[in-house]
Amino acid sequence: MRYQGLLQTYREHLPVNENTPLLTLHEGNTPLVHAENLSEELGLNLYFKYEGLNPTGSFKDRGMVMAVAKAMEEGSRTIMCASTGNTSAAAAAYAARAGLNCIVLIPNNNIALGKLAQAMIYGAKVIAINGNFDRALEIVREITAKHPITLVNSVNPFRIEGQKTAAFEVIEQLGQAPDVLAIPVGNAGNISAYWKGFKEYKEAGKANSLPRMVGFEAEGAMAIVKGEPILEPETVATAIRIGNPASWKTAVAAAEESGGQINYVTDEEILTAYRTIAAREGIFAEPASAASVAGVYKLKSEGYFKGGETVVCVLTGHGLKDPNIAIKTVATEPLVVEDSEEAVMAAIAQLEQQSV
Amino acid sequence: MRYQGLLQTYREHLPVNENTPLLTLHEGNTPLVHAENLSEELGLNLYFKYEGLNPTGSFKDRGMVMAVAKAMEEGSRTIMCASTGNTSAAAAAYAARAGLNCIVLIPNNNIALGKLAQAMIYGAKVIAINGNFDRALEIVREITAKHPITLVNSVNPFRIEGQKTAAFEVIEQLGQAPDVLAIPVGNAGNISAYWKGFKEYKEAGKANSLPRMVGFEAEGAMAIVKGEPILEPETVATAIRIGNPASWKTAVAAAEESGGQINYVTDEEILTAYRTIAAREGIFAEPASAASVAGVYKLKSEGYFKGGETVVCVLTGHGLKDPNIAIKTVATEPLVVEDSEEAVMAAIAQLEQQSV
Numbered sequence: 001m002r003y004q005g006l007l008q009t010y011r012e013h014l015p016v017n018e019n020t021p022l023l024t025l026h027e028g029n030t031p032l033v034h035a036e037n038l039s040e041e042l043g044l045n046l047y048f049k050y051e052g053l054n055p056t057g058s059f060k061d062r063g064m065v066m067a068v069a070k071a072m073e074e075g076s077r078t079i080m081c082a083s084t085g086n087t088s089a090a091a092a093a094y095a096a097r098a099g100l101n102c103i104v105l106i107p108n109n110n111i112a113l114g115k116l117a118q119a120m121i122y123g124a125k126v127i128a129i130n131g132n133f134d135r136a137l138e139i140v141r142e143i144t145a146k147h148p149i150t151l152v153n154s155v156n157p158f159r160i161e162g163q164k165t166a167a168f169e170v171i172e173q174l175g176q177a178p179d180v181l182a183i184p185v186g187n188a189g190n191i192s193a194y195w196k197g198f199k200e201y202k203e204a205g206k207a208n209s210l211p212r213m214v215g216f217e218a219e220g221a222m223a224i225v226k227g228e229p230i231l232e233p234e235t236v237a238t239a240i241r242i243g244n245p246a247s248w249k250t251a252v253a254a255a256e257e258s259g260g261q262i263n264y265v266t267d268e269e270i271l272t273a274y275r276t277i278a279a280r281e282g283i284f285a286e287p288a289s290a291a292s293v294a295g296v297y298k299l300k301s302e303g304y305f306k307g308g309e310t311v312v313c314v315l316t317g318h319g320l321k322d323p324n325i326a327i328k329t330v331a332t333e334p335l336v337v338e339d340s341e342e343a344v345m346a347a348i349a350q351l352e353q354q355s356v
Numbered sequence: 357m358r359y360q361g362l363l364q365t366y367r368e369h370l371p372v373n374e375n376t377p378l379l380t381l382h383e384g385n386t387p388l389v390h391a392e393n394l395s396e397e398l399g400l401n402l403y404f405k406y407e408g409l410n411p412t413g414s415f416k417d418r419g420m421v422m423a424v425a426k427a428m429e430e431g432s433r434t435i436m437c438a439s440t441g442n443t444s445a446a447a448a449a450y451a452a453r454a455g456l457n458c459i460v461l462i463p464n465n466n467i468a469l470g471k472l473a474q475a476m477i478y479g480a481k482v483i484a485i486n487g488n489f490d491r492a493l494e495i496v497r498e499i500t501a502k503h504p505i506t507l508v509n510s511v512n513p514f515r516i517e518g519q520k521t522a523a524f525e526v527i528e529q530l531g532q533a534p535d536v537l538a539i540p541v542g543n544a545g546n547i548s549a550y551w552k553g554f555k556e557y558k559e560a561g562k563a564n565s566l567p568r569m570v571g572f573e574a575e576g577a578m579a580i581v582k583g584e585p586i587l588e589p590e591t592v593a594t595a596i597r598i599g600n601p602a603s604w605k606t607a608v609a610a611a612e613e614s615g616g617q618i619n620y621v622t623d624e625e626i627l628t629a630y631r632t633i634a635a636r637e638g639i640f641a642e643p644a645s646a647a648s649v650a651g652v653y654k655l656k657s658e659g660y661f662k663g664g665e666t667v668v669c670v671l672t673g674h675g676l677k678d679p680n681i682a683i684k685t686v687a688t689e690p691l692v693v694e695d696s697e698e699a700v701m702a703a704i705a706q707l708e709q710q711s712v
Contacts (some may be wrong), residue, residue, distance in 0.1 A: 002388055002529040025638050026387030026406070032358055033382055037455070050382070053409050056640065057676055078704075097638035099393070103704055108692050113683050120686035121675065123635035125707040131695030142697045173358040279479035282381050282453035284412065319477065320413055320676035327469050330476035336464050339487030341498045348434075348459055351481040 003029050006065055006165050013168065013200060014066060014161055023069040023098055027054050027061035028165055032173040032312070037280045038293075042300050045310040047178070048277070048293075049170055052285055052318030056118065058239075059166065059190060059316045060090035064152065066162030068094040071150035077101060078149045082136035084115055085239055086317055091152050092122035103149070105129060105136040114324070134244075154189045154246050163190060167197025168206075170312055177207040179309040184291035184316055185215035185224065185262060186240030188251035194314070195254035211312070213260035215251060216295035218288075222264040224248060236267045236325065239288035239317060269294040275329060277315070284319030284326075292316075359385050362421055362521050369524065369556060370422060370517055379425040379454055383410050383417035384521055388529040388668070393636045394649075398656050401666040403534070404633070404649075405526055408641055408674030412474065414595075415522065415546060415672045416446035420508065422518030424450040427506035433457060434505045438492035440471055441595055442673055447508050448478035459505070461485060461492040470680070490600075510545045510602050519546060523553025524562075526668055533563040535665040538655075540647035540672055541571035541580065541618060542596030544607035550670070551610035567668070569616035571607060572651035574644075578620040580604060592623045592681065595644035595673060625650040631685060633671075640675030640682075648672075 003009070005024025007016050016022075030053045035046040051059035068091070071079055078101040081091050088104045095102035104119055108128035116126055129136055137153060144151035152159070171177055177198055183191050191213060201207050217225055218235035223243055230243035245251065255262050265273075270287055273294035277283045292313040299305065319326060335351065337343040359365070361380025363372050372378075386409045391402040407415035424447070427435055434457040437447050444460045451458035460475055464484035472482055485492055493509060500507035508515070527533055533554055539547050547569055557563050573581055574591035579599055586599035601607065611618050621629075626643055629650035633639045648669040655661065675682060691707065693699040 026389055029385075029387075031382030031385075031411075037453075050411070053411065055387070055406070055409065055638070057674070093634075093638035093640070095638075096635050097393075101708070103707075105700065106690065108690075111690065113687070114679055116690070117679060117682040117686050118640060118676070120688075121631070121634040121640055121682050122638055125704070126690040127700060127703045127707070128690040128692045129695040129700065130692065135695045139695065139697055139700050143700060146697075147701070275477070278449075278477040279452050282411070282449035282451075282478055284449070284474060284477055318413070318674075318676065320474070320674065323470055323473060323679055326473040326477050330473050331469070332476075334462065334464075334467065334472070334482040334484040336484045336486065339485040339491050339495065341495055344461065344483060344485065344495050344499060345503070347483045348481070351459075351483070352457070 006062060006162060007069055010165050010168060015070065015158065020069050020073045023065055023072065023094065025055040025061065025065070025093060025097055027065050028169065030054060030169070032170060033283060035281050043307050044305060045308060047312045048283055049166060049312055049314045050283060051166065051314060051316050056089045056093045057318040057321050058086040058090065059163065060086045062165055063159030063162040064090035064094050067152045067156045067158040068098055068100065070158045071100065072098055076148060076150040078103060079152045080105070080140050080144055080149050081153045082106070082133060082140045083153070086321065087153065088116065088119040088124060092119040092124035095124070096122045101125070103127065105140055107132050107136055154187050160189060160193045160196065163193030164197030164200065167194045168201055171201050171207045174310065177209050178211045178312040180214055180311040181211040182214050182292040182296050182311060183314040184240050184288050185217045185251060186242045186245065186288065188224065188245035188247040190316065191215045191254050192247045192250035195258060210258055213254045213258040214295060214299065215255060215262045216291045217262065217264045218270065218291060219264050219266045224251060224262045225264045237270050237288035237291055239286060240291060263295060263298065265291050265294040265298060269298065271329065273297065278319065283315065285315040286317040286319055286321045287325055289315040289317055362418060362518060363425055366521050366524060371426065371514065376425050376429045379421055379428065379450065381411040381417065381421070381449060381453055383421050384525065386410060386525070388526060389639060391637050399663050400661060401664060403668045404639055405522060405668055405670045406639060407522065407670060407672050412445045412449045413674040413677050414442040414446065415519065416442045418521055419515030419518040420446035420450050423508045423512045423514040424454055424456065426514045427456065428454055432504060432506040434459060435508045436461070436496050436500055436505050437509045438462070438489060438496045439509070442677065443509065444472065444475040444480060448475040448480035451480070452478045457481070459483065461496055463488050463492055510543055516545060516549045516552065519549030520553030520556065523550045524557055527557050527563045530666065533565050534567045534668040536570055536667045537567040538570050538648040538652050538667060539670040540596050540644050541573045541607060542598040542601065542644065544580065544601035544603040546672065547571045547610050548603045548606035551614060566614055569610045569614040570651060570655065571611060571618045572647045573618065573620045574626065574647060575620050575622045580607060580618045581620045593626050593644035593647055594678070595642060596647060619651060619654065621647050621650040621654055625654065627685065629653065634675065639671065641671040642673040642675055642677045643681055645671040645673055
């Protein structure tokens with residue numbers, strides 16, 4: 001039987017009615033991978049929820065399919081967002097599928113065409129303004145308030161509704177809720193969505209317990225940890241480089257209600273985790289995703305876990321989303337040798353010695 | 357219930373015995389997406405088998421999980437391949453997961469670090485030789501014949517065994533075999549594997565019919581169509597830029613036995629299809645993948661199909677695998693305007709006029 005996508009699969013738990021088109025790119029249904037090697041090292045029962053295998057390569061597809069389906073239901077012909085990253089790619093893909101126009105507003109500084117290329121391939125129209133990101137978002141809010149254009153940034157409430165389905169899947173895949181759910185925190189919508197999903201599935205009788213929610217900001221963008229917005233957030237994990245999270249309050253509530261916490265990790269810890277999950281588990285995730293794993297290492301070193309607890313780390317996006325970081329991380333030229341069996345065998349011996 | 361990966365799911369149809377480790381990165385189980393907009397345009401019932409959603413971003417994971425599991429079963433500690441692309445990424449990921457060493461041999465010309473970075477992030481050791489690709493493969497064969505190192509290039513027969521599972525999934529997802537299976541042809545292993553899979557599932561009583569297999573080489577690398585190896589193959593679709601396909605004979609047999617054909621498409625047709633599937637269906641696939649869709653357009657224009665036939669196009673890899681092509685394809689700078697609502701609305705109007 002063909003998987004029918006999130007809106008069909010979870011329609012009873014979503015704002016889907018008879019007029020809502022069952023739009024899909026077959027988002028969701030992502031793997032829950034048992035981290036066998038790291039489980040043994042950490043004395044935990046560790047899993048990765050690998051959201052990089054959504055159609056556009058990030059978890060944003062879950063919220064976007066819901067937001068775009070509701071835009072269609074309302075008769076909208078155009079959607080709009082301010083974004084330079086994963087949100088714009090997801091918006092553009094679902095707009096293409098739905099036959100809607102997609103407008104992406106970005107600040108006119110440091111335009112990284114690589115990051116925008118995905119949205120543009122899906123047909124999004126990109127407009128750069130002489131102003132910063134906050135100003136771009138402000139203009140999107142002004143325009144969408146007055147014109148028949150649907151705002152699909154994370155202030156669109158349907159985004160959280162779609163995103164909560166990831167918690168449903170975790171419960172179904174484990175057969176129960178995990179003890180701990182570890183997740184990167186940028187705009188803080190995703191931790192809010194997971195918590196909502198876990199609570200709803202428990203209320204529906206599909207789980208007996210709830211996880212402790214532990215969220216990790218990047219040190220250079222830790223607004224919630226500091227208790228104040230960061231004016232110039234900076235981190236290698238661009239997908240969580242956000243100084244004033246839109247879902248700040250609900251993220252704090254998720255941590256408090258669940259007996260968890262919002263904590264932070266350094267860029268160095270993020271990059272170490274980024275390399276570790278690739279080299280030890282064969283999973284390539286974008287740097288922001290690694291914040292959840294870096295956070296688990298941090299909490300482990302502080303004696304946070306009881307032995308053998310089941311911990312799910314959310315890996316929010318695919319490593320292919322940020323090829324430049326991968327290149328920088330591995331930046332050693334290959335060893336060059338003559339084209340003979342002997343020369344290659346000698347090179348293998350040399351490389352094996354290096355890695356001891 | 358958690359999806360357990362290909363070796364567990366299809367163990368009765370694979371060379372899996374009690375000593376074979378059930379290695380997995382949760383490869384397979386990829387979406388079969390109904391191409392709603394293109395189906396209407398072409399008068400077909402068109403689907404995409406979206407193999408870009410495998411863990412490393414390409415269909416190579418299906419064969420590699422089987423090859424690496426058998427290497428483990430045989431007690432091998434090291435795997436080796438000659439590859440600059442998707443094969444090396446898949447080999448490196450499964451080696452990391454399995455705790456094996458992975459050696460990748462490449463020719464020392466035009467080394468694109470971006471393409472190798474994925475394999476290197478997973479921990480592969482890369483060696484460049486002063487010689488071409490064929491020489492690299494030759495050395496890999498010499499070394500693996502003499503030393504306890506397992507060859508995982510496509511001459512490893514377990515690769516085809518793993519790859520055939522994609523045909524099993526297509527039958528399960530459709531409830532039957534399609535009328536036509538359209539697929540890119542480079543090294544020609546994948547068309548051979550699908551055909552093997554379709555035949556085996558029919559023999560097992562899981563389908564009543566078999567599809568016509570239609571494979572498409574790139575014009576600049578059309579060895580099978582021409583009937584002779586191409587010494588210097590050239591195409592924008594790098595994943596099928598192969599002048600002397602390893603599975604030539606089985607590919608021709610698949611086309612003949614099934615009543616299909618091996619045909620070709622131009623780079624221009626490939627890039628048009630590449631843009632079309634992104635902009636009209638919201639699916640981002642690498643250029644080589646688009647050869648299958650380009651081929652369906654070509655056959656449609658020649659009156660090949662009966663109306664309403666069910667056609668499955670295999671999209672072999674994710675568009676994020678080749679970001680440079682995406683950037684080149686969209687290479688228009690964004691429109692830059694003042695940071696006011698009026699300026700942005702004027703820009704939207706201008707862009708909408710352009711796209712009429």
